[in-house]
Amino acid sequence: MNVDYIPQPKTFVYDPMHDTKLDAYLPTKYGVHGKVPALVHFHGGGIVTGSRNDGFFIPFLREELPAKGILVISADYRLLLPSTAEDILQDVHTIFHYVGSHHTKLAHYLSSANLSVDPARIIVSGASGGNYPAKAAATLTSVVPRPLGWLDFYGEGGDWLGDFWVNPYDVTPHMGYYKYDEAKAEELERTKGGGKVISDSPVIFGTDLVARDLDNRFGLFAHWLKNATTLDNLLSSPGLGAKLAQTPRSERLSLIPTDKQHLLLPITPQTCPAYLVHGTVDGMVPVEDSKAIERDMKELGLKVGTDYVDGAAHGLRDPKTRAPVGSMPVIVQGALKWIDELVEVRQ
Numbered sequence: 588m589n590v591d592y593i594p595q596p597k598t599f600v601y602d603p604m605h606d607t608k609l610d611a612y613l614p615t616k617y618g619v620h621g622k623v624p625a626l627v628h629f630h631g632g633g634i635v636t637g638s639r640n641d642g643f644f645i646p647f648l649r650e651e652l653p654a655k656g657i658l659v660i661s662a663d664y665r666l667l668l669p670s671t672a673e674d675i676l677q678d679v680h681t682i683f684h685y686v687g688s689h690h691t692k693l694a695h696y697l698s699s700a701n702l703s704v705d706p707a708r709i710i711v712s713g714a715s716g717g718n719y720p721a722k723a724a725a726t727l728t729s730v731v732p733r734p735l736g737w738l739d740f741y742g743e744g745g746d747w748l749g750d751f752w753v754n755p756y757d758v759t760p761h762m763g764y765y766k767y768d769e770a771k772a773e774e775l776e777r778t779k780g781g782g783k784v785i786s787d788s789p790v791i792f793g794t795d796l797v798a799r800d801l802d803n804r805f806g807l808f809a810h811w812l813k814n815a816t817t818l819d820n821l822l823s824s825p826g827l828g829a830k831l832a833q834t835p836r837s838e839r840l841s842l843i844p845t846d847k848q849h850l851l852l853p854i855t856p857q858t859c860p861a862y863l864v865h866g867t868v869d870g871m872v873p874v875e876d877s878k879a880i881e882r883d884m885k886e887l888g889l890k891v892g893t894d895y896v897d898g899a900a901h902g903l904r905d906p907k908t909r910a911p912v913g914s915m916p917v918i919v920q921g922a923l924k925w926i927d928e929l930v931e932v933r934q
Contacts, residue, residue, distance in 0.1 A: 596640070596649070596661070599693045601685040607678060607786045609662040609685075610639050611693060612649050613700060616656040620701040624708035624930040625658040627686060627724070627734070631715030631902075632666070633808030634675070634743065634821070635780075636800045638789035639663045643902070645714055645740060647919045655923075657930070658697070658704060660686060663787050664720050668780030668807065672719075672821050672850045678786075679723045680730055683709075687732040706732035708930045711859075715872060715901070716808075718742020722852045722880075725859050736929045737861040738922065741869055741901055745876030747818060747851050748839040753831040756812045761870035761901065764909060765798045765805055772806035776820075780804065822847045854883035860890035862925045864918060866899025868906055894921050 596610035614623055628648055630637040637643060639661040652659050664678040685691055687706045697703055711734040713721025722744050724730045725737035746752070759767050775781065781802060788801035798805070811817040815828040824847060831839050843851065861884060865877040874895060884891040896918060900906040903918060912918075 597696060599691070599696075601662070601682050601691075601693075602678065605665060605784055605786060607663050607665065607681075608639065609660050609682065609693075611696070612653050612659040612661070613697075614656045614658055614702070615653045619656040622703050622705035622708075623656055623658050624710070624735075625660060625686065625704050626652055626710045626712055626738075626926070627660045627662060627682065628712040629662055629664060629714070629717030629720040631713075631717045631740075632788070632790060632800070633805055634667050634716035634719050635807040636666060636788040636790060636804035637716065638787045641789035641800075642792045642798065643714065643790055647923075648712065651919070651923060652926070655927070657926070658702070662720075665784060665786045666780075666788060666804070667820055668775065668804075669782055670780075670784055670786075671823050675720050676723050676727070676850075679720045679727075683724060683730050683732060683734075707735065709734050710736045710738060710926060710929065712738040712740070713742050714740040716743050719744045719852070725861065726852050726855050726857070728855075728857050734859050736925075737859050738926070739861060739863045739865075739877065739880065741865045741872055741877070741903065742863075743872050743876060744852060746873075746879035747821070748831065748836065748843075749873070749875055749879070750836070751873045751875065752812075752817050753815055753828055753839070755815045755832075758809050758812045758871055762809060764792070767806050767809050768803050769806070769810065771803045772810035775802065775804060775807055776810060780807075822850055854880065854887060854889070856887050856889070858884065858887070858889055860892075860929070862892040862894075862922060864894045864896070864903070864922060866896045866901065866903055866912075868898060869901045870906075871901035892925055894918060 596612050601609050631643045662682050665674045711721045711724040718739050788804050790798050790800045819828045863877040865874045899912045
């Protein structure tokens with residue numbers, strides 16, 4: 588598709604208590620009015636950094652979907668440290684309630700353009716760490732309106748109890764675009780992220796092609812992997828990672844406190860259809876996370892599509908050049924086809 592116009596978003600605060608924002612990209616397709624499908628997207632950043640409109644935003648979401656008559660909503664959410672996984676799940680509930688309500692500033696804005704959200708045609712999307720809130724929307728029946736589908740781009744959270752997340756791992760060789768500062772990461776962990784609630788920590792690429800974010804928060808992602816403490820921080824359970832690493836995979840779930848197990852977001856019979864896109868040589872979030880979701884969904888007889896991209900690293904990039912893989916147009920068309928069939932968008 589040739590995109591002649593890339594829309595500029597309108598920003599709304601969906602949670603005044605924490606000043607958490609979303610960007611809305613209105614449909615640009617000529618003649619669209621009335622109820623329209625929507626895609627709610629959660630940005631990447633290891634659940635510790637990132638923003639609704641930063642350098643990691645997946646371009647085709649805001650470029651192609653509005654041209655198809657789809658409202659695109661890109662949302663911030665509270666980030667780990669000092670916020671918790673429970674806080675993130677609360678944000679997911681809040682934004683879906685906000686998007687589905689007729690009494691918000693977003694709804695009034697849409698009404699002024701003769702538009703409204705069709706609550707029966709909402710897709711949730713997540714990239715990398717943003718797949719954690721996206722998976723929450725896809726799996727938790729308490730999130731309403733219920734999403735019609737779940738689009739997962741190289742997402743975290745498919746297999747938290749897998750070896751990748753519970754054993755020490757040096758991810759820095761796969762972070763060539765980011766300058767890791769271990770001392771800063773240790774300070775952020777010690778001070779619980781500085782103590783201030785953060786929901787907007789944009790990753791910005793400089794002219795040197797090096798990524799930078801607020802207070803080097805992305806360093807927490809590498810620091811936790813190095814020390815096998817990702818689950819300690821996700822589940823607010825210090826010392827958990829060390830115990831898990833010494834336990835066979837089949838027995839690890841029994842070590843998770845019962846009041847924390849829901850935070851792993853297991854696939855349930857009520858999980859909506861999913862489409863998973865993941866590179867086969869991803870060194871930051873293993874493709875096994877997506878394959879675990881595929882396996883769990885198929886075991887429950889749920890609909891799941893996959894696109895495992897041969898030779899693609901994290902972000903669907905070439906591991907040598909860091910540029911998007913050459914098959915990106917085909918990948919995008921596959922995702923668009925899945926979306927079209929799900930929301931029955933007429934071309």
